[in-house]
Amino acid sequence: MPAIEVLNLEKVFSIPQRDPGLAGAFKGLFQPRYTKKVAVDKISFSLEAGEVVGYIGVNGAGKSTTIKMLTGILSPSSGHVRVLGRDPHKERVANARDIGVVFGQRTQLWWDLALRESLWLVAKIYEIPKVKFVALLEEFAHVLELEELLSKPIRTMSLGQKMRSELAATLIHSPRVVYLDEPTIGLDVLVKERIRGFLKTQNKQNGTTVLLTTHDLGDIEELCSRVLIIDSGKLIYDGALETIKQRFGTHRTMKFELAGAGLASPLHLPDGAEITSQEGSSLELRFDRVRCSASQIASSVMSQLEVLDFSIGEPDLTSIIKQIYAGGLS
Amino acid sequence: MTQSLKFMRFLSIYTSFGLLEIQRIFQYNAWFWVELGRGIIAMIIMTAFWKAIYADQTQLAGLTLTTTLSYVILARALNAANASSVYWWIAQHISKGELELQLLRPLDFQLLHLFRDAMSWFVGLLRSLPALLVGFIVFSAQLPTDFMAYMAFFITFFLGGIVMFFFEFMLGCIAFYTTEVWGLSVLREGIALFFSGAYIPLNFLPETFRVIASATPFAQATYVPISFLAGVQNPANLGNAILSQLISILVIAILSRWIFSKAVQVLTVQGG
Structure with a gap:
């Protein structure tokens, strides 16, 4: 029971x-x-x-x-x-x-x-x-x-x-x-x-x-x-x-610390990746791991810009719940 | 577990809540002095008033000046000693959205409050003593010499308190529907003023009103016990008085439990 x-x-x-x-x-x-x-x-x-x-x-x-x-x-x-x-x-x-x-x-x-x-x-x-x-x-x-x-x-x-x-x-x-x-x-x-x-x-x-x-x-x-x-x-x-x-956590974030002041020309990224913020030497991207991998993005960014450091962020529950409330389940 | 042991446990749990109420009352002592001062002022006014009424007669409605004065002074001194606060308590907790916490306890909600109120009546009696002393020393009120009058007073005082408790509990249930009871409380105060006998013995009312007033919970709680102590009513009438109070308790208790069972179904908790 x-x-x-x-x-x-x-x-x-x-x-x-x-x-x-x-x-x-x-x-x-x-x-x-x-x-x-x-x-x-x-x-x-x-x-x-x-x-x-x-x-x-x-x-x-x-x-x-x-x-x-x-x-x-x-x-x-x-x-x-x-x-x-x-x-x-x-x-x-x-x-x-x-x-x-x-x-x-x-x-x-x-x-x-x-x-x-x-x-x-x-x-x-x-x-x-x-x-x-x-x-x-x-x-x-x-x-x-x-x-x-x-x-x-x-x-x-x-x-x-x-x-x-x-x-x-x-x-x-x-x-x-x-x-x-x-x-x-x-x-x-x-x-x-x-x-x-x-x-x-x-x-x-x-x-x-x-x-x-x-x-x-x-x-x-x-x-x-x-x-x-x-x-x-x-x-x-x-x-x-x-x-x-798993269902809503397909998106990851990547943060890059750039050597220069920022982007001088448009950045070419693999399909499924997009820039979410760019401030000074800090660049943040969001990508769908089903459509592209972290290594593809890292190599793409590094081929176009001088990168000092980068990190990959796991999806947190807050962002997942936000997606669900925004109608993600319907 | 034997029935008597169960009963003792039951008493112990509910009495604990009653004792808690006593503890709470003693934490707020400022009201005691305010009430005492108010009682003494009322005694001064009422003594002057009744002396003027009796100026050229020895008896009114079968009562002498001494008996009437004793009654009104006792009524003032014992002012609401067996009153119930359950009515305000329910209304306030509903309007603040806090009643839910009380309903979460595995206790009989009504019985819990009855024990709380009953314990507060003991405190009410104790707190009336200074006002009583002032009444007897300064305003020459008289106490009965017959032991039975005291017995009658104590029994009807507590039974009257129980009648009043169930009545106030019923009124409190209205707050489940309206979430506030201020308007009703004003009406209740007005009715109680005339029908409780707190200001004038019911003997002074016309026959029809007297019969109606005597049947109200207000009179059962105030007039009946004080009339025994002031000598307005003979202790030989105790049997009738107890019977009348017990019938009132039975009827109002059943009615109030039924109303509560319905009211609790419409509870809308304030604030989600």
Whole structure:
């Protein structure tokens, strides 16, 4: 049985429409108008237990709405959802016992309480035995570097400290399914690295199923082998990250450091290669590796110009996703 | 696991949230002094007002000046000690888009808030003590000598609080549809002003209004307990009062749970 099963899931919101100004507000009192917004448009996918899947899309694409339906907070307008065999909305409390959720910019910890007290309260809610809690607290405090924070109230913490605390609170009851909605938003590189490492370990040790929503493609490359891509509420891709990289990653870049000030005459390049930028002695080219090779381009450029140095750039996920959003899959 | 052990665990979890509320209340102490000052000013005005009303008569609506003064001073001192904040809490969390985080906990949302409010009522009583002392020392209000009057007060105070909680919870559910409840809260305040008995004992209302007012959650939470403590109502009526409150709790609790189950389906999380 899949850990998460989604079939033709749809969420439609009714959004009140108001004309501008006081007159519009007054009119809205007597003639309220609503427009329908399809936030999630009949999507289907499933996650096996222990999978870590990236869920990506631009702002407003429907990622968070999907996660909220999977957690049981929002009820679907139509379609079928099962998380660990349960309907998450109808069995919200039972579902909540087996899941953990992080919403990147919101805290579920108690604002005025010290972290240790907050975590103890979480342990009580999930009925974690005291001995197990103490052991987990020690482990989490070490891995997430929380030792100094345990006696600190949440309201006095920095964003990175809060996020590490949030992760501890989300995973301390060893949930079987975890939804991470932008867990690394606004964090510095070191904190991101620590969080990614922690998530990897949790997945490996406990077989936790993870659905990760992020704009940071570094998170995806580091943690996920499979991605779901959503655009305007529709699921436009469900498959291996590697497949996407191969399909859209045929283009490479080459950077040349030239001896002179730049190009004196037009540069003749093999078919499939083009100049993307040229500033002073720096020249950047983009080429399709199916149509021509790096060595062909290098020899062509070197036969026409004096080259001091050059490098080849691999395609990054950001540029691939840009291509997909621009309609690359259609 | 035995049923009693399960129950103890259940109590322990929900009580923890109640204790958390007490901790939170004590962190914001400035309001205590504001409320005390406001209560004393209200006592001065109301004492002068009722003394003027009773200037040439010994009894009104079956109540002596002493009884009426005791009632209004107690009503002021215990002002909203068993009130519920769930109504504002739900509305604010919905408008900020934070209710989702609360619904992610494997707890009964309504019960959790009932425990929070119930714990705050103990604090409410404690915080009323200075105002009560001022009432009795400065304004000569009288406390009953019958132990049963105190019993009646405490029982109906907590049951009244529960009635009010479920009622406010129902109002809070409106925010799921409207995302704000300010207008409704103004209306609610206006109705509560007359029907709760917080300013005048309900005995002074015309018969029809008195019957209607007595049946409202506002009166169940304010008039009923204070009338026992002020001697307006005989402790022998406790049985009837409890029965009436229990029926109110049963009806409003069932209704509020049903409304919540419907309201939560229309939740639109603000801010995506």
